[in-house]
Amino acid sequence: MTEKVLMSGNHVIGEAAVRAGCSFYAGYPITPQNELTEYMAGAMAKLDDGTFIQAESEIAAINMLIGASMAGARVMTSSSSPGISLKQEGISFLSALELPAVIVNCMRGGPGLGNIAPSQGDYFQATRGGGHGDYRNIVLGPASGQEICDLVTKAFDYADEYLTPVMILLDGMMGQMMEPVVFPEYRDISTLPEKTWKIDGAKGRPRRVIKSLLLDVNVEEAHNWKLVRRYEQIKDKIQMAESYKTSDAKLTVIAYGIAARIAKSAVDRAREEGIKAGLLRPVTLWPFPERSLREAASNNTEFLVYEMSTGQMIEDVRLSLNGSSRIHFHGRPGGPVSTPADIYEQIKKYYPR
Amino acid sequence: MITKTAFAGSGGQGVLSMGYILAYAAMRDKKNVTYLPSYGAEVRGGTANCTVCISDEEIASPVASAPDYAIVLNKPSMLKYQGIIRKGGIMLVNSSLVDAKAEREDIEVIYIPANKLALELGSERAVNMIMLGAFAAKTGVTSLESLAGGMSDVLKSKSAGLVDLNKKGIERGAEYALHER
Numbered sequence: 001m002t003e004k005v006l007m008s009g010n011h012v013i014g015e016a017a018v019r020a021g022c023s024f025y026a027g028y029p030i031t032p033q034n035e036l037t038e039y040m041a042g043a044m045a046k047l048d049d050g051t052f053i054q055a056e057s058e059i060a061a062i063n064m065l066i067g068a069s070m071a072g073a074r075v076m077t078s079s080s081s082p083g084i085s086l087k088q089e090g091i092s093f094l095s096a097l098e099l100p101a102v103i104v105n106c107m108r109g110g111p112g113l114g115n116i117a118p119s120q121g122d123y124f125q126a127t128r129g130g131g132h133g134d135y136r137n138i139v140l141g142p143a144s145g146q147e148i149c150d151l152v153t154k155a156f157d158y159a160d161e162y163l164t165p166v167m168i169l170l171d172g173m174m175g176q177m178m179e180p181v182v183f184p185e186y187r188d189i190s191t192l193p194e195k196t197w198k199i200d201g202a203k204g205r206p207r208r209v210i211k212s213l214l215l216d217v218n219v220e221e222a223h224n225w226k227l228v229r230r231y232e233q234i235k236d237k238i239q240m241a242e243s244y245k246t247s248d249a250k251l252t253v254i255a256y257g258i259a260a261r262i263a264k265s266a267v268d269r270a271r272e273e274g275i276k277a278g279l280l281r282p283v284t285l286w287p288f289p290e291r292s293l294r295e296a297a298s299n300n301t302e303f304l305v306y307e308m309s310t311g312q313m314i315e316d317v318r319l320s321l322n323g324s325s326r327i328h329f330h331g332r333p334g335g336p337v338s339t340p341a342d343i344y345e346q347i348k349k350y351y352p353r
Numbered sequence: 354m355i356t357k358t359a360f361a362g363s364g365g366q367g368v369l370s371m372g373y374i375l376a377y378a379a380m381r382d383k384k385n386v387t388y389l390p391s392y393g394a395e396v397r398g399g400t401a402n403c404t405v406c407i408s409d410e411e412i413a414s415p416v417a418s419a420p421d422y423a424i425v426l427n428k429p430s431m432l433k434y435q436g437i438i439r440k441g442g443i444m445l446v447n448s449s450l451v452d453a454k455a456e457r458e459d460i461e462v463i464y465i466p467a468n469k470l471a472l473e474l475g476s477e478r479a480v481n482m483i484m485l486g487a488f489a490a491k492t493g494v495t496s497l498e499s500l501a502g503g504m505s506d507v508l509k510s511k512s513a514g515l516v517d518l519n520k521k522g523i524e525r526g527a528e529y530a531l532h533e534r
Binding site: 004006173176177178179180258261262264265266268337338339340341342 | 373376377380385386387388389390413414415416417418419
């Protein structure tokens with residue numbers, strides 16, 4: 001399909017997943033991601049081997065993913081903040097079991113039930129490993145319809161390559177907003193590398209075991225270090241960020257997702273008035289694009305972190321820069337969305353004189 | 354050049370459809386476009402609004418600080434949007450349902466008796482297309498042909514009668530806005 005189609009972010013996720021070869025989706029309704037669950041119901045029904053399950057709960061859905069992923073399918077589930085909290089046990093298990101899966105969090109205002117407005121309050125949960133144990137997941141933060149498509153496509157490949165859950169982290173507004181998107185062709189999944197670990201019947205071959213109960217402490221420790229070596233590989237290979245007008249910036253805004261789009265307009269307005277502002281937009285939230293940040297910092301800029309939260313990504317900014325630069329913060333937790341004019345005011349407020 | 358247009362009214366008035374059809378028409382014209390709906394708790398009779406950005410360049414923020422244009426179908430929407438539309442902008446008001454006048458002097462306000470015009474065409478379902486036709490004619494953000502083409506594409510699975518009615522609505526709205534006010 002080379003033709004542009006006008007679609008909401010939630011629908012783009014669904015279509016991109018189907019084209020990437022996803023044949024198993026389980027989920028439970030919650031706003032503002034319901035359109036995705038609805039889309040997958042229709043899309044899976046059209047596939048010869050597609051499975052769609054509206055599960056009895058979010059917990060059931062993530063556990064169904066464990067089974068379907070073990071059996072070798074490309075699998076996805078989606079939810080919004082409170083529902084993602086419920087899935088954390090399963091995400092920890094998927095990580096321990098080294099199972100590929102794509103998990104979508106269309107964030108809403110929290111904590112608790114909160115509201116259905118767009119938010120970025122789940123950054124810690126997503127990037128730190130929201131469940132128990134020593135694990136990390138790849139976390140991708142798209143900022144446009146086309147990027148949602150591209151990153152969902154990549155997410156399935158990363159999950160298979162690095163044997164890990166991959167989270168698509170977006171906010172309710174990204175899920176609802178429509179933009180023109182060009183989709184890739186359908187992936188021929190018979191061309192993907194064989195999953196030599198999958199559990200599909202042991203007739204004629206040695207049996208395979210996938211489990212996370214490792215009672216021998218030495219075995220568990222070795223397993224943890226094995227995961228860490230893979231995380232190091234991921235950190236090395238897939239850091240992604242967009243740098244916009246950063247080369248001569250004296251104040252660089254750092255924002256991701258929809259917040260970065262709003263900030264970009266503010267940066268444009270600031271530039272029109274001779275203010276040397278720039279934007280650095282992390283695309284991979286884990287691994288955090290430390291290299292891009294350090295490169296920007298080497299140009300002697302100060303930073304303004306803008307998040308739709310009380311300040312979560314700013315910790316990764318501080319860790320990346322390790323005291324080398326001044327870092328300011330502007331946050332709007334709980335659902336309100338800043339306008340470009342609001343962020344422009346923040347740029348003026350913090351612009352170094 | 355980027356234009357940001359806000360659409361607002363009650364749920365069920367076709368507010369989101371107006372925005373979607375404009376966005377679709379602009380995409381057909383090879384423009385960059387974003388369509389940002391309000392979402393969630395809105396139901397029939399509640400408030401509904403959306404913002405459509407159209408540009409030849411990449412669109413950064415889909416959120417408007419101060420929209421260039423607003424199309425408002427009821428009084429609460431007019432009261433809200435007359436406060437945030439940019440200086441020199443244009444607001445189109447459905448005067449069949451809004452009995453007040455806008456208070457801003459520094460914007461152009463165009464009153465369209467859309468329900469009355471729609472009834473003359475045979476159905477109040479044409480109200481939103483009358484407003485959209487008037488909008489396109491006054492602002493030039495998109496052509497009437499693109500709008501009608503986009504509308505037909507969007508509604509092709511619906512009845513041919515509705516598409517015809519909507520086409521007439523777009524033309525009638527444009528005609529009224531340009532010649533009859």
